[in-house]
Amino acid sequence: xxxxxxxxxxxxxxxxxxxxxxxxxxxxxxxxxxxxxxxxxxxxxxxxxxxxxxxxxxxxxxxxxxxxxxxxxxxxxxxxxxxxxxxxxxxxxxxxxxxxxxxxxxxxxxxxxxxxxxxxxxxxxxxxxxxxxxxxxxxxxxxxxxxxxxxxxxxxxxxxxxxxxxxxxxxxxxxxxxxxxxxxxxxxxxxxxxxxxxxxxx
Numbered sequence: 444x445x446x447x448x449x450x451x452x453x454x455x456x457x458x459x460x461x462x463x464x465x466x467x468x469x470x471x472x473x474x475x476x477x478x479x480x481x482x483x484x485x486x487x488x489x490x491x492x493x494x495x496x497x498x499x500x501x502x503x504x505x506x507x508x509x510x511x512x513x514x515x516x517x518x519x520x521x522x523x524x525x526x527x528x529x530x531x532x533x534x535x536x537x538x539x540x541x542x543x544x545x546x547x548x549x550x551x552x553x554x555x556x557x558x559x560x561x562x563x564x565x566x567x568x569x570x571x572x573x574x575x576x577x578x579x580x581x582x583x584x585x586x587x588x589x590x591x592x593x594x595x596x597x598x599x600x601x602x603x604x605x606x607x608x609x610x611x612x613x614x615x616x617x618x619x620x621x622x623x624x625x626x627x628x629x630x631x632x633x634x635x636x637x638x639x640x641x642x643x644x645x
Contacts, residue, residue: 489513489625492528492540498600498607499540502526502576508629509540513622520617521546521596524640526624529598532612538621541608544571545597547617550590553610556582560645569644576601576640585610594618 494507503509503526511528521527521543531537545551550561558571583603587610591597595614600606609615627635 489622491628492538492624494540496540498602498605499526499542500602501578502542502601503540503624503627506629507627507633509624510626510628511622512625516617516620516622521620521623522639523642523645526637527598527620528622528624529615529620532615532619539607540624541598541600541606542576543596544599544609545589545591545614547591547593547595549597551587551597551609552589553583553585553587556584558583562645565645572642572644577603589614596620 489510489512492509492511494503494505494509497505523543523546525543526540527543528538528540531539544558545560546562548562552559552561552568558573559568560571561568578601581603583599589597589609591614594617596617597609597614599608599610624637626637627633
């Protein structure tokens with residue numbers, strides 16, 4: 444049987460009550476709390492994203508700091524005009540940022556710089572009006588005729604002349620979408636919450 448000496452007890456007690464040890468314990472509790480609270484938010488609700496390419500100019504520039512909403516698409520589907528972050532269908536698996544142009548079960552046609560959307564509302568096709576976010580005079584290069592399936596989306600960058608997008612790698616799957624751009628937090632003079640893009644004829 445071990446009997447603890449009173450002086451030893453006092454030394455142990457004073458050690459654990461010392462400011463340095465209390466600080467370490469407080470810091471450990473803060474780290475654990477951060478893991479419990481922050482990790483699920485980062486994993487399932489929202490996460491930061493830094494733009495590292497020019498394919499979305501003039502809407503987004505390199506080094507723009509965005510907050511990506513990962514939660515909404517668990518309950519609703521992406522809408523045309525929303526800017527999304529997704530895993531590239533190419534082998535490199537990079538995270539890309541593009542704008543949703545075509546929705547599931549639509550047919551997308553690109554010809555002579557015009558994008559035509561064929562769907563139930565417009566079986567004869569309707570021209571996609573993009574002047575709200577494309578630079579003046581910019582044309583969409585490429586010849587495309589693609590029928591999308593149930594879970595497929597057609598995406599393109601706003602900077603059409605340099606963007607690697609669905610014109611090259613085809614449609615993307617719903618499961619590859621990480622989330623939609625919700626806020627721009629930096630640069631500070633361009634902080635904004637993004638609103639849905641309205642297409643009156645689609």
